[in-house]
């Protein structure tokens with residue numbers, strides 16, 4: 577029997593059980609007010625003693641909170657903290673960020689991944705300076721009109737900075753609410769209902785702490801793998817707990833395996849001991865970052881042939897492919913890649929940016945000045961440890 581069918585049956589049976597129905601929380605049914613009040617009070621009480629002490633919670637500056645919200649998308653708290661602290665030293669205000677060069681912004685973000693977040697922060701800072709006098713707008717619609725700010729980020733920033741009664745629905749909150757309501761489908765198939773539930777339980781007098789508490793509940797107790805229901809302030813009203821299906825919820829989307837691409841990559845050396853790098857076009861994945869040139873290996877093609885072909889097409893030059901430097905595996909959200917990296921020698925032609933924004937010859941020491949995607953930083957490490965071919 578499939579996971580969905582078994583869970584669906586358990587949840588359906590529970591609807592007939594008067595005990596659970598009495599205490600049930602369903603995203604599409606209004607909750608009794610006493611349940612809402614108990615959920616609010618117990619969560620806020622728990623937060624006072626168990627909430628996390630995080631650097632951005634000591635600030636009510638919407639800019640600092642906004643930076644933390646963007647960094648925390650897709651990235652864990654412990655990774656974010658040093659980036660957040662360095663960022664605010666380097667770009668202490670919205671004006672400072674808006675005035676910075678995109679290369680500085682991408683360099684400060686290097687290693688955090690999902691670089692569209694950094695480009696959007698930068699663009700939004702410029703927009704705030706232009707349209708809102710450098711002050712983060714205290715208004716949901718205006719905040720959501722900025723690049724990279726969706727409803728949950730806007731709700732998170734505005735509730736934390738201005739105590740506005742706006743709900744949130746990030747990944748942690750989706751999981752908690754899916755369990756609270758014993759949601760009978762994957763959360764992404766019930767977004768409207770989950771937003772309604774998040775709005776319904778929000779404590780309107782103290783949305784700042786309530787939203788932070790909700791995020792902490794997901795991060796500390798209602799975790800993805802082993803929800804710690806014994807310590808949970810919501811145990812009494814949690815439908816998943818009462819049905820004993822908390823470890824099986826939320827239901828997962830059935831996913832096809834990620835496509836896997838083989839990539840040929842050239843580290844091209846010239847007679848002066850320099851290396852050729854190119855800057856990716858602004859639009860698309862990793863836009864604006866620098867990389868070693870190369871491309872996808874076509875069916876029936878060797879990696880060496882691929883590298884020669886790609887370099888001719890992308891840069892208009894002839895090269896000789898030499899020894900292999902390193903093989904790097906990397907996974908993005910929607911696909912995996914294997915970078916097959918080879919030392920290459922420049923033979924003829926002036927490199928031109930035919931399929932990228934810029935090309936540049938740099939020394940090994942100068943590579944550190946440029947923002948590179950994570951997979952490329954492993955190539956740089958290998959290059960520093962290798963013998964450079966003559």
Ligand code: SF4
Pocket residue numbers: 752755756797798799803804805806808809810811814815816817822
């Ligand atoms: S009782 Fe368990 S499943 Fe329910 S909200 Fe709490 S930790 Fe999550």
